[in-house]
Amino acid sequence: MKCDFLIVGAGFAGSVIAERIASESNFSVIVIDKRLHIGGNAFDFRDENGILIHKYGPHFFHSVSNKPVDYLSQFTEWIPYQHKTLGLVDGKLIPIPFNFNSLYEVFPFKYAKLLENKLLTKFGFGLKIPILKLQEDEDEDIKFLSDYIYKNVFLNYTQKQWGYSPNELDPSVTARIPVLLSRDNRYFQDKYQVLPKDGYTPIFERMLNKKNIKLLLNTSFKDVKEEIDYSHLIYTGAIDEFFDFRFGHLPYRSLKFEFQKHNLKQFQPNSVVNYPNNNDFTRITEFKHLMLNQEQKSTTIAIEFPEKYVDMINERFYPIPQLANTEIYNQYFQFAQENVPSTIFIGRLAEYKYYNMNEVISVALMIYENKIKKLKI
């Protein structure tokens, strides 16, 4: 088999680049994916009740920039969707991230009012304050509040999510936990918050349905790399695997999803409920909330159990934010630059980086414009 571009991985990184090359040139492109489907982790499908299931966990599209939205709008219509998460804390479902509404849910009115006034006087309305900043505050009440949030919302959740306590992780993980000084219950404040009307998979079908793209599923790079004669390689798989783990394994956190069907119209009040304490799982997603007009009599949920990633057993999901891992990745990066400078490594596995969908789309569009478009065959 022969092609101008071999692209490993049919997730957003690989599919955006494939689509751009195929739409703007006559170059031949082969896209391979070791899974049985396209879409990478954004893959979704309808179950027997017609409910759209996100196989690898709920995917909410959000972006501050219009660019990834404009790009994807060629392939889908959108429905507006402002994501909200609730968390079970002290037996109550409260808005997450913690905001003034959460404050009034967990504390008696008078004390909540006092805390609200203190926070407003000190920081002003509408800001996102990192929990670490609140913990450093000298005011006893603000300190009490930050300790409460840290213990009840953050600590156990982080331990479950990563398998490490917060002080074993990169400090940026703790630094990112915000307290929202407003009554805005939305999880994201980005200007663009939407979901594709028919789901994500049709987007990928439309992107890859081009005469000069050949798609091979159930095909792993190592099994075909000697058989395909290509001029350029774009690789979105794991970089440590590409180099046969010569600098060691890059660790990942994996997830197990337990899907359940319930003969109820609704299982929980919104799409995602977090369980920071008490249980082994971190969150439950009810998919019905992610689509319009879901009138089915039953509902499907996914219970999410974080677990250690083990090669060949489960999936790589989140790069683990620890300095030692960044150092391993840097060795691979350096080695790649020196030994295979013409191979393009892009995406969450190839760059060992947590990317949101909007981010990986933007990076893929940029790499296409700045690098790939200029390549000669």
Ligand SMILES: Cc1cc2nc3c(=O)[nH]c(=O)nc-3n(C[C@H](O)[C@H](O)[C@H](O)COP(=O)(O)OP(=O)(O)OC[C@H]3O[C@@H](n4cnc5c(N)ncnc54)[C@H](O)[C@@H]3O)c2cc1C
């Ligand atoms: C649980 C979870 C929830 C998320 N929620 C959100 C969200 O709400 N909003 C958001 O914006 N983002 C979310 N994301 C992030 C989103 O999934 C990523 O941004 C996106 O998947 C990155 O695309 P990618 O192409 O880099 O990687 P992937 O989607 O993982 O695609 C890589 C593809 O390469 C294939 N591959 C790997 N190695 C090989 C090989 N050797 N041979 C052949 N094929 C190979 C894989 O099978 C895979 O299909 C979430 C991620 C997870 C894990």
